[in-house]
Amino acid sequence: MKEEFLHFLWKYKLFSATYLKSIKGEPVEIVNSGVYNTNTGPDFLNAQLKIDGQLWIGNVEIHLKSSDWYAHHHEKDTNYDAIILHVVWCYDADVFMKNNLPLPTLELEKFVQKEVLVNYQKLFSKEQCWIPCEKQIAEVDSFLLNNWLERLYFERLENKAVFIKELLAKSNNDYEAVLFKLLAKNFGLKVNGEAFFDMSNSFDFSVLRKVRFQEEQLSALLFGQSGFLEGEVEDGYYTQLQNEYKYLQHKYQLQPLTKNRFQFFRMRPNNFPTIRIAQLVALYFRHQHLFSQIVEVSRLQDFYMLFSVEVNDFWKIHYTLETTSKKSPKRLTKSFIDLLVINTIIPLKFVYEQERRAVNEEQLLQLMQQLKPEKNSVISKFSELKIEAKNAFETQALLELKNNYCAKQKCLQCAIGNYLIKF
Template sequence: MNEDLINFIWRFRLFNQKALVTSRNEPVEIISPGFYNSHAGPDFADVKVRIGSTTWAGSAEIHIRASDWERHGHSTDKAYNNVILHVVYENDLRVLRADGTEPSMLIIKPYIPENIKERYRQLIENMNWIPCEKQLPHVDSIHIQNCLDRMLVERLEEKSAQVLELLKHNQGDWSETFYILLCRTFGFKLNALPFELLARSLPMRILDKHRDSLFQLEALLFGQAGFLEEAAADGYIQSLQEEYRYLRHKYALKSIEQYLWKHLRLRPQNFPAVRLAQFASLVHRSVHLFSKTLEAGNAAELSKLFEGISMSSYWETHNKPGRECARMAAQLGKDSVNNILINTVSVALYSYGRYTDNSQFISRSISLLESLPVEINRIVLRYREIGVKSGSADRSQALLQLKKKYCDQKKCVNCAVGARIINSA
């Protein structure tokens, strides 16, 4: 038995409510199970029950075993003095509140239907790619859509919380925060961390001073990335090294370690040096990029902010400092632009909407995702095989959240689809 399941059963009253009695054999009537509390304190607030002839209003606490009350420290926590009903699966201990009184206890085990426990067991114990893989094709599409709508908002809320924390670190500077987010996105998943460390080591205000010179921007970015530490392989890299030595001394900079960068299983056009060259060109071309992002009216206008970014000629034929390669496309591809819009722009818009309490930016964030093509990755493709449709980026983002936060962790009772399956007739 799982405490999440008991919470689920209590919340939706999925137990036999006739002839309920407490551990002291007092009749119990559940007038209202209350509201789930995701913060500190008892599990359910605003609970209303009738025990014997007395109606009580307060909180309810859910446990597998009664002794969990002691194990969790509730017997000395005054926040639990208003618990009017202790709901347990097994009664193995008499417990007291901090004020010395004993809360009424409901042993819910005898009242839970066996079919509910069996459906939950089938979900949790199977070894399929997702727990509900076999049952999912039989779930009504409207329930799946509602689940994915919730997943998208949850994902944006989680990401925006991280953005607002970064904003706090940057003392409310949105341009600096957006710069770090954008730099991280340029690294894709594999090099997101070193790109972020690079951005944190090289404030935007320094790049702004050299925006007019692409050469100086490359010297700063490649130098801070640790790519200019080795002996120069050609004249251009030697020139970058000389320029970086001057700028490093001028701004008292310290580069990150070169070993942090990953190349394994990356296509050459996605090597860190190529992405750095593209980022340098973006900084060189863009002024007040965050302000322009806020002002852009739709996906087409936002795309134009990142399209047509050409690397300097050296990097068109080099994918590492000093390493020549076949000529590459100089501009950011459509997929790369969409990746920026999905993982940086939409998140920044949502976060700014939360920060300013302006729902228009939140709506624009979601509308942007709805207008962009779906991301193609192994998770989205596998859900498609199972029968879950994904037409645009809002759905692929929702599926990533569902897989990572719920399916992988088997939190089926907290998922609308899993709850539907468990509670099915």
Template sequence: MIASVSPLLTEDLFQHIWKCRLFNTTGLTTIDGVPVEVQYTGVHNHDAGPDFTAAKIKIGNTLWAGNVELHVRTSDWYRHGHQHNQQYSNVILHVVFEHDVAFYDTDHMPPCIALEQQIPKMLLSRYEDFRQASAFVPCEYSASQVPDLIWNNWKERLLIERWERKTTTLHTWLLQTKYNWEEVCYRAIAQSFGVPVNAPAFLQLAQSLPHNLLTRHRPSLLQLEALLFGQAGMLQEAFEDEYPLELQQEYNYLRHKYKLQPIPTHLWKWLRMRPASFPTLRIASLAALLHKTPHLFSKILETETITGFEQLFSVQLSAYWHEHYHLDGPLTQTYCPGKLAVHNILINTILPLFFLYGREKGLSYYQDRALDLIEQLPAEENRITQGWDDIGVCQKSALDSQALLQLKQNYCDKKRCLECAIGAKLLRQGII
């Protein structure tokens, strides 16, 4: 009677076990008793064809180099139709967990080894615990036990992975604008002014007003605000205050001159946010920044310190916004963007832009500077970073918090423990 495969084993886990040699290599033999020595498990193939390529396997007295195919059961070879597929004709070894067929045609099939008795049951049990975990992260009770060296190396890789993802859109804009870095920077910063809920509206606003058009009117803060508020669809009401009426009059002239079409007003979100996050104040801040700094991207490239960036993004809003949150709104006290807002723009916009610029220009200096700056910034505070703090994985800088955001959202939540340096370490702990 042939035992059934362990319900704890998955194909992904089996491939991970083979790739990382998480099995007892002593006394390995094929199913017909020929000694096997695994010298190199091969390169994991994620495309069509055998699971591993370029493996080196000594079978008997012969050293073979070639492809290895893995299955949970021997019968899967037949069930998948590999015996009829030429892609599998050069497989040098068939690796299975369970040998479940009474007859295996060794004359026409690759040699086969079964690892059921070679794999620690503790490893299977740990992986199943990770898969079934409903905690903050699957390894909640053991993540803090992983040495700092492993954590630090993994965090840096996670940060680069996060920047690679963030720069995908930036690169698309580069292609669209024929590598106009000032335009791309302007779009990215405008989008960042809308975080968290108005980022799409700010991006659409920026795309409706090209940077070179705003540059023509940079000397006049009134005209910049007229263009931005007008294109935002916020100057279509009947106003009483003098300043909104001036903006409206200026915009009507510029709209006709440049044949502009405002974006829909329903794109803007106002509910459940603090007044400082209202799109009106954010638009006024963007106008003030563009008014203050010509050639913004060039200036950003020249800025080398956190203090320098805080000064660069410290702006003086026009007088109307010192006492209003809304156009034609009641008098109230407002404030300008603080250090936290500048740090968020640095973390989420400027540093990924540095990373992309360095990659596109072949200048590693800018990528190194991005890494240096993010280590100087304080860690972000949000629900996810608090969750990591609660389980003993603390963050000393924004590099840590950005990396742990990437880890939680793209690995832990998707149970990609086998692809995680921390998960892989914990699975092996005490086994090898």
């Protein structure tokens, strides 16, 4: 058993509170259990308790064993001078206050119903499982589950916002620059995401602002910084880009990455890093002020139109700079745009609106609910447990649940865990 579970029991009064008695036989009545303290110091602050008929206002400390009071050296810490009740699972030693009187102690084990313990033990059993509640999660009330998923989704947005705010701080709050970095990272997907992100950080965004009006210079900048213009290729377009890049490199003192940072192995041709860079070029050549346009857009169909760009003629017959291929337009697909909306557009809009204290949560949720559910191993496993995600809002929430609650066994902070223990 963990001490955290005792905090949970006290917070939600999951015990027979009507006939509580201290180890000395004094009646204990909880008027107010106090405020849960997540910082250092006593576990619950400003509690109101009637002990043997006398009203006390002060703090409550909780331990597995009463002797833990001394193991944690609370007798030497003035933060614990205002303790009015010591709540323990097992009483194994008296604790004395500074006036040499014994500290009122409640042995909780005597008052907790067996069913609550059984439910707790089911969640925290040593048995290997994918998530602690996999045998019970399908029984959870749908109203509770839906409300919890909504909160989880916004927790996920808040977590993504931390990274975005760090980028904004480094770029002097330049949203256009941060949008480019986030888009670059997501254009690279999982395999090449970090390489694309490093490429976006390898030059100042002011350089892109200066060259984006000329497609050839913009292409030279991104392909050159990615290391794809370092070799010798007998092709007129390649030579033009190479010459342009040499000029830009000298003018702006650019240092390219090495192209071996980018992976082609076992990737579909449409996901080749060269194609994704070409599409990024097409996007920024077509839209000179992309972030300003994104702020104005709220409908999914408008995002599809905004990101509906085609690569230039060279890339319609190439997947790499070296060899030709069958002609294809290589447009951004709707499924790829969906990923950009989920992982870049909505988190950035959330931060932008948050800083202006004008977050439209309903609009963000409606947009996410229009997107198809993501497909990955986590979502497939939840489906096996009869938790079917209907849209991207729910898949994002389930990813947050799995990664930041289930994997860390934070069942006592989870609405699902709370429900299963109480019932």
